[in-house]
Amino acid sequence: MEAFEKTLVVQPDDLDDLNHVNNVRYVQWIQDISKEHWQHLTSKEIQERFIWVVLNHNITYKSAAGLGDIILLKTFIENSKGAISTRVVEMYNAATNTLLVHSETTWCLLNPETLKPIRISEEIRSIFADVTRNPS
Secondary structure (H helix, E strand, O other): OOOEEEEEEOOHHHEOOOOOEOHHHHHHHHHHHHHHHHHHHOOHHHHHHOEEEEEEEEEEEOOOOOOOOEEEEEEEEEEEEOOEEEEEEEEEEOOOOOEEEEEEEEEEEEOOOOOOEOOOOHHHHHHOHHHOOOOO
8 A cells, every 4th residue: 555645735824924834734734644544544433442642743844835835745654563653744845846844753542431552453453554664
């Protein structure tokens, strides 16, 4: 399976005082595509049985994006162990293929009733089996 991808167009509300995409907006987009990827690959029943929470975001900002730029977002699971999964999200200027942002987020799988960490099951592991390495 290829990386999960989507595009978006930078809107006025995405900009900071320098007329570049605000760093907080990038974090929102990281979380949004991560959630969309999970929802795209899993059934409603699985989504009700498990929840993910962020433990850590490591974000490297490489280049700026501005109003009207088309951003290509790509995500994949880099690795998983125990209850922890590392997800990579990269964002590119779609016109120039310039890398704008590279992020690695550590997520923890929780039981939605107890809010305690639970091991990533073979069921979930198999869903992401083909995206556990960099697809580039």
